[in-house]
Amino acid sequence: MTTSPALPKTNDLGFYEMRFESVGGLGANLAGQILAEALVLKQGLNGAHFSSYGSEKKGSPVKSYIRLCAPDREVRSNSPIERPHLLAIFHQCLLKTEGVTAGLFPDSIVLVNSTDPIDQVRYRARLVSGTLGVVDATGIAVEFNTRINAAMLGAVCRVAGFIDAAAVKDAIAGSFQSKYPKLVDANLKTFDRAYEKVQVKELAADARFAGAPAEPHVSYYHALGYANAPVGGIILNPGNTAHKDLSASRQGIFPLFHRDRCIDCGLCTQTCPDYVFVWEKGRDKRSQPAMVLTGPNLQYCKGCLKCVRICPVNALTEECEKPEFKYTADAQLWGPPDALITMSREGDPAKWAADEGNYWHRVS
Numbered sequence: 001m002t003t004s005p006a007l008p009k010t011n012d013l014g015f016y017e018m019r020f021e022s023v024g025g026l027g028a029n030l031a032g033q034i035l036a037e038a039l040v041l042k043q044g045l046n047g048a049h050f051s052s053y054g055s056e057k058k059g060s061p062v063k064s065y066i067r068l069c070a071p072d073r074e075v076r077s078n079s080p081i082e083r084p085h086l087l088a089i090f091h092q093c094l095l096k097t098e099g100v101t102a103g104l105f106p107d108s109i110v111l112v113n114s115t116d117p118i119d120q121v122r123y124r125a126r127l128v129s130g131t132l133g134v135v136d137a138t139g140i141a142v143e144f145n146t147r148i149n150a151a152m153l154g155a156v157c158r159v160a161g162f163i164d165a166a167a168v169k170d171a172i173a174g175s176f177q178s179k180y181p182k183l184v185d186a187n188l189k190t191f192d193r194a195y196e197k198v199q200v201k202e203l204a205a206d207a208r209f210a211g212a213p214a215e216p217h218v219s220y221y222h223a224l225g226y227a228n229a230p231v232g233g234i235i236l237n238p239g240n241t242a243h244k245d246l247s248a249s250r251q252g253i254f255p256l257f258h259r260d261r262c263i264d265c266g267l268c269t270q271t272c273p274d275y276v277f278v279w280e281k282g283r284d285k286r287s288q289p290a291m292v293l294t295g296p297n298l299q300y301c302k303g304c305l306k307c308v309r310i311c312p313v314n315a316l317t318e319e320c321e322k323p324e325f326k327y328t329a330d331a332q333l334w335g336p337p338d339a340l341i342t343m344s345r346e347g348d349p350a351k352w353a354a355d356e357g358n359y360w361h362r363v364s
């Protein structure tokens with residue numbers, strides 16, 4: 001065991017606290033567990049890790065907490081972390097969700113998985129000050145065929161400044177070695193790539209964000225008591241029935257359907273846990289009447305990619321959600337109730353960068 005590192009800052013109780021905001025399936029719980037293991041067992045700090053998740057289902061909200069202190073202190077607090085020194089957001093769409101950036105200190109570190117430029121992320125997160133890290137964890141994970149938790153761990157190590165990357169890599173290897181030994185190397189490469197690629201910026205205080213949504217949460221969450229606790233049983237952030245923008249419940253990855261390759265075998269439909277695939281009456285290759293697949297209705301897809309793995313002819317491929325894919329879902333954005341509109345794009349990556357090749361297609 002190495003000498004335990006000094007924590008860069010602590011709260012009134014002597015804790016350095018981290019919160020991971022995520023979506024079920026991205027591996028935030030495992031990431032927190034691995035990080036805590038590295039910091040406690042390999043770096044000699046004292047600490048605790050725990051997560052909160054609702055239905056334990058891919059696509060549902062997940063929060064993972066890591067609480068650290070000096071080795072001579074005891075961790076006697078088991079409450080959720082409301083004021084994080086380090087906040088890692090595993091999916092940029094979560095920035096739209098109430099309370100995700102709640103409770104930041106003026107000098108907290110925020111890390112966001114995003115492909116957007118760092119200033120744009122700061123603007124969307126409405127960060128008043130602190131340090132911001134941005135990493136394309138989804139893209140890195142797709143490149144190495146891993147989950148984004150290893151990428152986020154690499155970036156967390158880099159932005160935190162006191163975490164020993166070698167200790168975390170040891171813990172990653174230990175975690176995968178017994179059950180999935182073939183995945184060890186890919187996860188370590190994912191970690192390294194994110195460690196190297198994360199962009200970091202110190203944020204000068206910006207008056208534009210004074211009074212921004214993140215700020216009231218500081219006092220709101222910090223001073224909760226019998227007099228001001230919210231009434232139970234009320235959904236403060238109801239679902240978005242107007243825009244049907246459920247992007248925060250997908251994982252930043254989705255199946256792209258290639259009609260020209262599909263043989264209408266139906267395996268994807270049998271495999272999809274959420275009955276996402278849509279069929280209609282049509283003609284098969286011999287022009288006989290048949291049911292044909294029109295593709296997944298991404299409004300209801302959570303990005304688990306089981307369909308991609310099962311398709312025998314590669315008619316479904318794994319894609320990262322990109323800014324131009326903001327509304328990958330068949331989303332009723334405006335117009336009469338049955339006016340569904342789908343955003344799609346042409347298959348030329350050169351055009352995507354120039355923001356060409358996208359078109360709105362009226363489904364009905």
Ligand code: SF4
Binds near residue numbers: 261263315
């Ligand atoms: S599994 Fe593939 S080939 Fe079969 S119906 Fe689905 S998309 Fe088409």
Ligand code: SF4
Binds near residue numbers: 272275302304
């Ligand atoms: S369509 Fe594919 S990725 Fe989406 S929920 Fe169904 S199986 Fe998962």
